[in-house]
Each structure stands twice: as structure tokens, then as C-alpha cells.
Amino acid sequence: MPRSGVGGARYAEPVPEDPAANTPVPWWILGDDEREPGIVLATPLLRGASGLGAGSAVNPAADAAAPLRIALAELPAFVAERERAGQTRWVWSDTAHWYPRLLDAGVRVARCHDLRLCHAILARSERVADPAELRAAAEWDAVAAPPPPRPLESEPPALFELGAEARTPAGTDAVPHDATAARAEFLRQRAASAAAPRLRTLLAAESAGALIAVEMSAAGLPWDTAEHERILESQLGPRPALGAKPERMLALAEEVRAALGDPSAHLDSPPKLVPALRRAGIDVASTSQWELAEHEHPAIPPLLAYKKLGRLLTANGWSWIEEWVRDGRYRPVYVPGGVPTGRWASSGGGALQIPRQLRPVLRADPGWRLVTADVSQLEPRVLAATAGDRALAAAARGTDLYAGIVRSGAVSTRDEAKFAVLGAMYGATTGESGRLAPRLRKSYPRAMALVDRAASTGEQGGQVSTLLGRTSPRPDAAWADTQARASLPGATATDEARARSSAREFGRFTRNFVVQGTAAEWALAWLASLRSRLAALPAATTAPPASASGPLFASRAHLVFFLHDEVIVHTPAEHAELVADAVRAAAADAAQLLFPGAPVDFPLDLAIVERASAK
DNA sequence: GACTGCGGCGCG
DNA sequence: AAAGCGCGCCGCAGTC
Incomplete structure (x- = not known):
């Protein structure tokens, strides 16, 4: 098979291994004790002592450190202590499985290695010289399990509810969570990436993204429901009864039917609407807006308006608000690595498709600001x-x-x-x-x-x-x-x-x-650097706590949105300028990490606002 | 009733 | 306005 990688013109220094740090990091592998439910085994692997340095192969002899046994309930305290003591990278099966329970307990981690995501990259990468063993470990091939539909009346999980089943329904995520499997897979991954420093950079960036995705779901996107409802009413009219169409849509539908001279035309079914349009002399093969717009007919403008309103109603109408917004926060599930190219996907509520007309609904808490930034023409x-x-x-x-x-x-x-x-x-x-x-x-x-x-x-x-x-x-x-x-x-x-x-x-x-x-990859590096820069900012002293964002983020600037080439940070107003600087510095970090010395600008369109703009 | 494919449209 | 990439979600219609 022909192969062609991106050669990558080098301008200066080679890419360092880790976008988040150049200092040695002790690795701890976390996994369930198969023999004793409720016990987590934590196995330390120290870089240098165990052959985990950049570019090195794994040294099996050093992989003999005895694991610590930790009761599940003690895990957050254990992790918090290691985080305070210094730089640690937590190796675990799946960030979506392990991290929410730490966040719920108020514990943030600086770095992790997500075995599921890293396996997906390594098992497919043509830069891995000998992927046979990795590919044979098919139990790590599981894609992210979509979260179960959220029951409307569900209460948020209790703060210290730590049982795995509290978050992950049995049987939906297939990667193993036990310590033995985690250690074996981690060693395979280290061996596979030993001679590929850029791949290791990618693994670190991908894992940082996994942390950010969970954190953004936990903090939630500040959502001004009243403003959302105002927009809905201004366009659709008053909220209709359950199952009924809003009055504006009904009026437009009547207008279309009158213009077509067809009182029974069904506007919601393209297979029925196309013949109805053709009977009225509008020669279309589909009902897509770009094709409709090419025809002059009194039925076209109201039909386009009808379709636009229908989209708003079904995608982001009143029932969407009820399903997805709680306590002034929209909490989608992000799916890092959900696209083959490495872009994120999302699951639930269409987080990555929030229409621009609803962007003003994103509003900072009182005393807080949104710092919004996107990269101009990134690709x-x-x-x-x-x-x-x-x-x-x-x-x-x-x-x-x-x-x-x-x-x-x-x-x-x-x-x-x-x-x-x-x-x-x-x-x-x-x-x-x-x-x-x-x-x-x-x-x-x-x-x-x-x-x-x-x-x-x-x-x-x-x-x-x-x-x-x-x-x-x-x-x-x-x-x-x-x-x-x-x-x-x-x-x-x-x-x-x-x-x-x-x-x-x-x-x-x-x-x-x-x-x-x-x-x-550029965007992930930007995000990863921004995250660690935000973590280094002090806690707010004047802004009222954003309590809906959870204990960890109530007084600190935090990421709330990421869309391919765009980020939004929710920050205490007093730190808005610092955050803006951090966003810019992180972009420079990303450019330097991927393209050291390259004469290419990555300019940001950045704003500090109380409310996002529709643009 | 559950599932799947498709047209359509929102985002980058 | 231009049509070529990557997604998720909705409603409809056909199938089992």
C-alpha cells in the first residue's frame, strides 16, 4: 500500500516529548483490583528509574514496583496528595471512567495518560514500527460509550458517590479497568511509541484533551435560559402546547399552502413536498434551501422561513432547554478523538452545533466574564x-x-x-x-x-x-x-x-x-497549554462564586467551550486580562510545539465579554 | 414498537 | 451565489 505521511518541514528544534512539561514526571498506573472490589491498585513507575524517559524502551526489570492498595473512597485524597507533592501523570483506562469521580470530590489532576485514546492512535499509526502486539490487544479498541439518555428527573450524583456503576452503566464501555490490564497495555504503548517522539507529544495532547472534556462537562457552559426563551418567543411566538406547532410556523405553513394552491401540502416530508412543489410549477428535485432559493415563487420565502423556524424548534427549542439546561448550565458530553482526524465529537444536545443566533445565550455569571477566542483561518x-x-x-x-x-x-x-x-x-x-x-x-x-x-x-x-x-x-x-x-x-x-x-x-x-x-493537533496543543496556564492563576478574591460550576471551578477561570478552532473561558472578571494573555500565550506555545521556528502567524480573534456575540 | 437509511441543516 | 472535507441530530418513511 502506498503511504505518505506529512513530512513536516522542520524549521528549528525537534518537537519536545510533552507539551505540558519538560520536567521528569512520575507515572502512576491506576486500576481496579480484580480480586477485591472497591480496591484500587496504584503502581508507581518513575521516569529514569524504569526506562520511561523520552525515546527509551521499557525496562521490564524495573517494572516490579509493588502497587499500593487504596480503598476507592480514599482515592481522591490519595490523588490530591500526589498532585500536591509534585508532577504526576496518572495512567488509567479511560478518563471518562476515572476522572468524574475525582472532580466530584473536588480533585483536579494536571496530567494523565488515557489508555483507550492512546491505544486508538497507536494501533492505527503508521509511525509505530511493530504494532502487532498492540493490535492484538483488541479489548482496548472500544470506542467511547455514548452516555445513557439522561432521565429528566434525575438528581445530580452525590458528591462522594464513588461506585463505578454510579456513572458507568454496566456493559456499555468495553475497555478493561483493572490494574493488570492497564499495566500491560501501558507497557505495550510505551514500547510502541519509544522511537516516535512526535507520537508521544500527540498522546500527551490527546490525554490532556480527555481531561478538559470531562472538566468542561463538570463545569458546564453558562446558559442564560431567559435570553434563550426570549429568542424563541421573538421568532416562534409563544410556547405551544405539547405536540403542537408554534403559531408562527402554523401561519407560515398556511401561507405556503395558499401560494401552492394545495390546502393539504405536507411541509415536513420532503418526499411529499417535492411533488407538491412540482405540481405548483416549481421545478425542484429536493427541498433543500439552496435549491429552493433558486426559484422565484410566492411559496418559496414563507417555506424557507418555515424551515428555518422548524430547525430552531426541533434542535434548540423549549424542550431542548428542559432536557439539557440545569441551574444555568448546559452540560454536554464531549467525545475527544471522536473523529478519525482527531477532532472532537459530542454526544447529547448538539454541543458542537449551537447555532450562531443562540450564541448570545452564553452569558457569564455576575462578576464573571467570558473570554472568547478563535483562530483565524487555522487550516x-x-x-x-x-x-x-x-x-x-x-x-x-x-x-x-x-x-x-x-x-x-x-x-x-x-x-x-x-x-x-x-x-x-x-x-x-x-x-x-x-x-x-x-x-x-x-x-x-x-x-x-x-x-x-x-x-x-x-x-x-x-x-x-x-x-x-x-x-x-x-x-x-x-x-x-x-x-x-x-x-x-x-x-x-x-x-x-x-x-x-x-x-x-x-x-x-x-x-x-x-x-x-x-x-x-494544533488546537489540542493550544487547549492543553491554556489549561495549565489557567490552573496557575490565583483564586478570585472579589467575584462571587460561580457555584453552579462546581467546587473546583467556582472561584477560578476555567474552560467552558471548545469547537475545533475556538475556545471560551469563564473567568472571574478580575482575571479576564490575565486569561486573555494566557489564551494568546497558549497559542504561541502551540505554534512553537508543532512548528518550531516556522514563520507562520496564528492570529486570534479574542474578546472579553459578559455575553457571547452572534457574529 | 424498534431499528435503519435518508434528506435536511446546524457547526467548524 | 459558488459544492469539495469532517461531524450530530431531527423527522419521516420503510422495514422487521
Whole structure:
């Protein structure tokens, strides 16, 4: 199989192993005692003493330290003590399994190694020379279990309720939580990553993300329910009875039916609506808004408005508030590593799809502020830095990369620049975007060569890797069948066309994978550094406690939202400027960690506000 | 009634 | 406005 990683133009020093620290860290492996329920075994492994230094192999002889036996109820105190004593990295099966009970007890940890997430990276990475043993440990392949649906009347778990079953229903998460399995897997992972320092950086960043995901769920996103309801009423009208449509939607539906001359037209069913539209002379093949917008007809404007309101109602209406918001906090479940590229996914309430029109509903507690920041054009900047494309890097100097491309003369308008760049990263071949590709290829040959090579690897069924070594999945068996069929003697033109089309499709996926995935690594590094910078800030002295955020965060700045290239920190007002500085410094840390010395800017759009803006 | 596939649309 | 990547969630409709 052809393979192409992201070469990673090096500008200066090699990437250090750990984005969070360069100091030696003792490792403690936590796991259940299989023979005695309620007992946790904690096994210390000291870097240096046990061959755990950067780049080293595992030394089995040193892996003989006797585990400590700790009653489950004593675990938070034990962990807190180790955290106070110095830098520790906790090795555990699954952060979502272990960390909530520590947070509930008011204990935060600085670092962890999430065996489930790290296994997923290592078992797939083409940078692991000999992954056989790791891949054989299939019990670690479990994906994150989706949390059970939250019963409406459920009470929050008691503060010291520590039984595993309190948070994790039996049988839904398959990774082992016992100490024996954890130690064996950890040693496999250390061996697998021994010669791959960038992979170790990725493992540390991924694990930091896992901590942040749990912490953000615990703290919750400050949610102004009254403002949310005001927006709903202003657009939909008063809250309707259960099962009824809001009056604005009913009125719009009547308007559509009248304009169509079809009193029984069913607006909620595309298979029924398309024929109804065609009967009225509107020649559409679907009911998607972009197609509808191309037609002039009195039924179109009210239909588009109806669809927009319907979306607001079903995705984020009154019942969404009842289901997801408690005590002024929205608490989604984040799924780190939920996307093959390394982006996060989420589960529950559509946390990563909060419509921009509802952003003003995010409001800081009294005496607190939100620090919101997003990176301008993260992906093309990551592409410029990864490819070592100095021309694109030069265009990226300053806050608007697209304007820089226009200045360079490659294209003539900002919109053209945007379409050309997005098309290059997504693999567009037709339309405006495809037409502009050759001009981009001429002006930025190194950047384009990187994505073109990734695409060609994918078209041949190969795998590609991000800068730090996350590797794309192989195409599935059906894909391989389609390709094989096309090269058989009796292959028809249809077989060949189908094969070509699916090859191109997979090529677009691998093309985008290297950019999206490396951007996700940049964002994780940003997040990890920001988290440790926030932890170093003092507790608030003047702001009233944000008690809904939990004991750990009631008086301290904390992350509350992360969306691919965007973060929101909830902070006591007195620390807002310090937090803003931390956000900027963390971005510089991320750039330095991934692209040391690279002449590429990563400018932030940052604001200190009481209420988020819709933009 | 539970499940799945699909169209549609929100986010980056 | 342009159509090419990655997601989650909803309602509908067909199936078991």
C-alpha cells in the first residue's frame, strides 16, 4: 500500500516529548483490583528509574514496583496528595471512567495518560514500527460509550458517590479497568511509541484533551435560559402546547399552502413536498434551501422561513432547554478523538452545533466574564507551516490570510482566495473553486504538493498521517471490492466509473485528513497549554462564586467551550486580562510545539465579554 | 414498537 | 451565489 505521511518541514528544534512539561514526571498506573472490589491498585513507575524517559524502551526489570492498595473512597485524597507533592501523570483506562469521580470530590489532576485514546492512535499509526502486539490487544479498541439518555428527573450524583456503576452503566464501555490490564497495555504503548517522539507529544495532547472534556462537562457552559426563551418567543411566538406547532410556523405553513394552491401540502416530508412543489410549477428535485432559493415563487420565502423556524424548534427549542439546561448550565458530553482526524465529537444536545443566533445565550455569571477566542483561518495556516511553504506563510502574515493571497497576486479578490483555498483543502474539481486551483498550484507549489500527494495516496487506497502521527483509516472492504472489480477483464464502463468515483472520494478524504488532523493537533496543543496556564492563576478574591460550576471551578477561570478552532473561558472578571494573555500565550506555545521556528502567524480573534456575540 | 437509511441543516 | 472535507441530530418513511 502506498503511504505518505506529512513530512513536516522542520524549521528549528525537534518537537519536545510533552507539551505540558519538560520536567521528569512520575507515572502512576491506576486500576481496579480484580480480586477485591472497591480496591484500587496504584503502581508507581518513575521516569529514569524504569526506562520511561523520552525515546527509551521499557525496562521490564524495573517494572516490579509493588502497587499500593487504596480503598476507592480514599482515592481522591490519595490523588490530591500526589498532585500536591509534585508532577504526576496518572495512567488509567479511560478518563471518562476515572476522572468524574475525582472532580466530584473536588480533585483536579494536571496530567494523565488515557489508555483507550492512546491505544486508538497507536494501533492505527503508521509511525509505530511493530504494532502487532498492540493490535492484538483488541479489548482496548472500544470506542467511547455514548452516555445513557439522561432521565429528566434525575438528581445530580452525590458528591462522594464513588461506585463505578454510579456513572458507568454496566456493559456499555468495553475497555478493561483493572490494574493488570492497564499495566500491560501501558507497557505495550510505551514500547510502541519509544522511537516516535512526535507520537508521544500527540498522546500527551490527546490525554490532556480527555481531561478538559470531562472538566468542561463538570463545569458546564453558562446558559442564560431567559435570553434563550426570549429568542424563541421573538421568532416562534409563544410556547405551544405539547405536540403542537408554534403559531408562527402554523401561519407560515398556511401561507405556503395558499401560494401552492394545495390546502393539504405536507411541509415536513420532503418526499411529499417535492411533488407538491412540482405540481405548483416549481421545478425542484429536493427541498433543500439552496435549491429552493433558486426559484422565484410566492411559496418559496414563507417555506424557507418555515424551515428555518422548524430547525430552531426541533434542535434548540423549549424542550431542548428542559432536557439539557440545569441551574444555568448546559452540560454536554464531549467525545475527544471522536473523529478519525482527531477532532472532537459530542454526544447529547448538539454541543458542537449551537447555532450562531443562540450564541448570545452564553452569558457569564455576575462578576464573571467570558473570554472568547478563535483562530483565524487555522487550516490554511497549518497547511503553510506543515508544508514549509514560505510563500503561503508570507500571505498568512497578519490577520487575514485571504487578503494576503490577494496581495500576492495569485487571485484578484478575497472571495476568490477563500474559494480557492477551501477547494484546495477539500479537493474541489469543478466550479469556481476547481477553476482557481491551477493558480494556487503555481503560487504555492509546496502547500499544494502536500495535499495533492495526500489525495493521490488515498486514491490508491493508502493511508496518510498528520504531523504528529495520527494515521487515516484504511478504506473499507467494499471500497477495495469496487476497485478490484473495475480491473477485472469483464469490467463494464459503469464499474470503472464507480471505481474512479470512489477512488477520488477517498482521495478527497485523505487530502483533507492531513490538514484537518494537523489543525486538530494544533488546537489540542493550544487547549492543553491554556489549561495549565489557567490552573496557575490565583483564586478570585472579589467575584462571587460561580457555584453552579462546581467546587473546583467556582472561584477560578476555567474552560467552558471548545469547537475545533475556538475556545471560551469563564473567568472571574478580575482575571479576564490575565486569561486573555494566557489564551494568546497558549497559542504561541502551540505554534512553537508543532512548528518550531516556522514563520507562520496564528492570529486570534479574542474578546472579553459578559455575553457571547452572534457574529 | 424498534431499528435503519435518508434528506435536511446546524457547526467548524 | 459558488459544492469539495469532517461531524450530530431531527423527522419521516420503510422495514422487521
